[in-house]
Amino acid sequence: MTSRNLMNALTAAVLLLAGTFSSRPLRAQSTLIQNMPGRTVLSLNGSWNYIIDPYENGFYDYRREAFDQSKTGKGGYYDNAKPSSKQETELIEYDFDKSQAMQIPGDWNSQRPELLYYEGTIWYKKNFNLMPKPGKRYFLYFGAINYESHIYLNGKKLGMHKGGFTPIQYDITDQLASTGENFVVVKADNTRRPNEVPTINTDWWNYGGITRDVFIAETPDTYITDYKVQLAKNDPNTLAGYVQLAGTGKASQSVTLNINEAGIKQTVKTDGEGRATFSLPAKKLARWSPQSPKLYAVSLTSGLDVVQDRIGFRTIQTKGADILLNGKSIYMRGISMHDENPLIPGRARGEGDLRMLLTWAKELGCNYVRLAHYPHNETMLKLADEMGLLVWAEVPVYWTIAWENPATYQNAEQQLSDLISMGKNRASVVVWSVGNETPLGEPRLKFMSSLAQKARSLDDTRLISAALELHRTPDNVIHVDDPLGEFLDLTSINEYAGWYWGGKPSEITKYTFDIKYNKPVTISEFGGDALGGYHADAETRWSEEYQEALYVNQLKMLSTIQNLRGMTPWILTDFRATRRQHPVYQNGFNRKGLISSTGVKKKAFYVLQDFYRQMAQKYDGKQGK
Known part of the structure; x- marks a missing residue:
């Protein structure tokens, strides 16, 4: 059997097993079309009618059988049915056109107060006019829908997609109405489930809905x-x-x-x-x-087809303890960030929000950003190319995943493949990350190492990493010996001395590091919370002074690591997180940001900024100023 046939057989086996673990087997879409936003497009952004459907009445009948799996395929909200006359005898208990509207792209949590914590199904409907041209093909594109989406055009199902942060696209050429009058219906469900990626436990807001651009792209037939x-x-x-x-x-x-x-x-x-x-x-x-x-x-x-792109060319590799960009050793002066503008509730809405975040990173002195903990908007990668920021891009294999479920692995691998497809021509992307803070164990090692190998098979020109955990011993030694490190190019670790453990900030410099691998070390997270504008002494938690002291002493401690070649402290800005419930200091925000939820820089911002000036001078000389 050839290697290609063996791979096809293994893939088929995984997909077959997936059906035994899930009542809704994952239906894979075709390979993503590269640079879809660069095509001639008809935007479907704007006002969409919606129906809140916590019981999923628009999807299942009273026997809990899916309408779109019935003999007729009719009966669901995706029919967008209307009475044909006053004498119509059919009972129709919904009406999109008389329902409320919501702006797309945009999550539902931030647009309607009653939906702030809602997890479940919402249906969306949009009418559009498009007369298909001879010799052309048309593709319906969604930048992201969180989390499970079922998509219908003119009452016919196009497919189902899982994953809240990767693009979705379907060829709709043969489904377009000859009259030019069409409608698209989306069932979006952000319910957290233990076998999904990410799983039920995260530290960010579970924004639901159609959160990125929607359009129809036109191409020639070939x-x-x-x-x-x-x-x-x-x-x-x-x-x-x-x-x-x-x-x-x-x-x-x-x-x-x-x-x-x-x-x-x-x-x-x-x-x-x-x-x-x-x-x-x-x-x-x-x-x-x-x-x-x-x-x-x-x-x-x-x-007849012409595709235009803007591409940069560089090399990235490791050699011993060094990260070499274009053959020159660099220090990756980074910061972590979420896909969220802290000044406006909800997901980042477009280029303006994204450019603001990257501008703040540049002002901090960064040459590098970690886009945590899931694939970010494709526009973010293009802006990083333009603005000169290296990128760590990640999939949401986060904390504890269903390691032994084949369907969960297949889902993670598909999201990783889509991320790599989306970013493979972006010079800024230098690291593919296969996960964050995953616990030790054989099933986890098999899962994660398989993802690392998959990433390397799809793109051998970039570095592969993951944010690893560590363990401490009573002699104040921090040990990094995760066996997953054998499969990675960087030893990247999250550590929270001075906040979750290790005593006061002034006490953390007593720790030393024992790192198993002779590879470049990057600190993928460290930090602590501070409520912007709250001032006290350096030993008072939640104060800007405590966070400032934590950064001062973290940088002293981390600088003792001989192989240290970069860091992405946690995090650029405060961000919304349901699990953060302290009524005085948090109020639904993770406050580890160096910039507050009102856009004001905290004292620790300037500590890191000064450290990065020193690193830029050391590694880049005059060019780094």
Whole structure:
């Protein structure tokens, strides 16, 4: 059996097993079309009618059988049914057009006070006009829907998707109405379940709904569905990659790669499966870096299809204790962040929110951000490319997952694959993270190491890591010896000395580190809460002075780690978290932000900013100022 056939057989086996663990087996969508927002699009953002459905009456009949699995496929809210006349005898107990409206993209929690803590199903409906053109294909795209979504067009089901942070797309060419009058209905369900990814226990707000852009993209009948244009692994002077066509005429087609500014142009032919690879000299390409985030206009042309992108070119690798960007040792001056603007309730709504967050990171002195704990908006990756920020991108394998459930693993792997597909042409992305703070154990090791191996098989040009836990011994030694570290390029650890353990901030410098692996060390989290504007002495919890002292002493303690090459303290801004319930200091916010929920910088911000100035001078010299 060939390796490809073996992989297909294993995948089929996992999917078969998945059905035995879940009453709703995961229905995989096709491979994501690369750079979908860069296509000609019809935006469906704006006002959508919605119906709150905690009993899922619009999905199941009174016997708890799904309408869309019945012989007729009719009866659910997705029919968007209307009485045909006053004499209509059919009972219809819903009406989208007379229901309230909500803005999309946007979570439901922040738009309606009564939905602040709601977990369950809400149905959305949007009408749109589109007359299909001959020779064109049309794709319905959702940037993200949290968490399980069932999507219908003109009463017909397109599919089901699990995962609250990765794109969803379906070819709707054959389902569009000839009249041009169409409607799309979405069942969004943010219910937490123990076998899902993430699982029921998280430390962020469970925002429900359609939280990112919605549009319809147009392509020719034969179109470019996927591509990778990057420097080759271990060969920085070679530009390598592939182009994949889809459609009726994908075989034996000419595809032209053009980077006009660099004088690069090459035409290749697709094989019988519509795939073409290329490899050509790249010495003329300027290297992307935080100091010089150079992006090139890249075009790919095949027949009637032209795809435009802006791509940077750089290498990232490790050598012993060093992280090498373009062959030069760097210190990754980072900060963690959530996909949330603290000034406005709810998920980040678009480029303005995202640019503000990254601007704050730049002001802090960062050359690096950790986008925790799930895939962030694709726009965030493009902004990081533009603004010169390295990125750690992560999937929500968070805390304790159902390690032995094949369907859970398949879900995690699909989210990881979609994340890598979305970010593989972004120069800013240098780390794929397969999880955060997962407990030791054989089932977990198998789960996590398999994810690491999957990530490496999909993209061997970036670093693989995970945020590991640690353990302490009575002699004040912090030990890092997680066996998962064998599969990773970085030793990345979360530690909270001075907050969750270790005594007062002034006492934590007594700790030393025993790290098993001779690899670059990055501290993926440390920190403590402070209520912005609350001032006291350095030993009073929740005060800005306590957080300030914690940062001062953390930096002293961490600087004793010989292999330390970066950090992403927790966290850039205060963020909303249901589990944070102290009525004075928290009020539904995790207060570990260096910037308060009102946008004011806390005292610890300036401690880290000064430390990063020193690191920039040490590693980058004048370029780092």
